Amino acid sequence: MPKNFSQSTKTALAVVVLAVTSLSSQSVADDMSYVTLSANAALTTEYRFRGLSLSNHDPAIQGGFDLSTKSGFYLGAWGSSIESYEGSEVELDIYGGYATEIGNGLTADVGLLAYTYPGSDGTAYLELYGSLSGAIDIVDWTVGAAYVWDQGNVGNTDNIYIYLDASMPLGDTPVSLDGHVAYEDGAFGDDKWDWSLGASYSFEQYSLSVAYVDTNVEDSIGKAAVVATLSASF
Incomplete structure (x- = not known):
């Protein structure tokens, strides 16, 4: 664990790890139909995270798995190759949360996510997230937010990210046509906007997407680009 993790961050991360262990034990002891295990893999022309190229405009390999229950609780891990960051060339995200239908065709999702960078020191941090999804006629939409409270590994500054997907x-x-717009302010962005517009084609367990991605960030990692991604789910 990175040396600069605050005590509150360590405690929150311990909760995620404990939940993973508990649910894994339960899945063995209980009826296996209660738990669903799925996996995903992707190859993308570049890894864009909230509009920014974390692979420095190079291709990236990505993948992860999810363990979900009929009650709505879930746990998962996802990783991607990245441009070298503090000695690490991999981002590994570990998360857990709860998703449920709340009526009128709406679905709520809340959880906690740990961003880690294996091989580096003092870089991991935690983020709370929540979203609400629904549909208007044939348009599916999701509005959500992610919040990083002040932690040592993010300069003791908080961060807020608000987005709308359709x-x-x-x-x-x-x-399908896919659109995204988001606003970020705090440790990772100063009045930052990112947006994208693209199309995706699904066939069997595969999906091919192409999107134009842009931001108002002047650094090279935020410049506009067309990103293509081939993904598969299992």
Whole structure:
């Protein structure tokens, strides 16, 4: 664990680890139909996180797995290759949360996510997230927010990220139009905006997407680009 983790951060991360251990033990002891295990893998022309290229415009390999229960609780891990960061070339995210339908076609999702960078020191931090999803006619939408409280590994400054995603199928085809707009302010952005517009094509367990991604960040990692991603779920 990074040396600069605050005590509150260590405690929160311990809760995530404990939940993973508890749910894994329960999945062995209980009816296995109660727990669903899924996995995903992707190859992308560059890893864009909230509009910024964390792979420095190089291709990235990504993948993860999720363990979900019928009650709505879930745990998972996801990783991606990145541009070298404090000695690490991998981002590994560990998360746990709860998702449930709340009526009127709405779904709520809340959880805690740990960003870690294996091989580095003093870089991991935690983030709380929540979202609400629904549909208006044929348009699926999600509005959400993610909050990082002040932690030693993020300069003792908090951060807020607010976003809106929308997706609309093109007739009866397996193609959909996808849009995204978001605002960020704090440790990782100063009045920062990012947005994207693209299309995705789904076939069997695969998905191919192409999107134009841009930000108002002047650094090279925020410049506009067209990003293509081939992903698979299992």
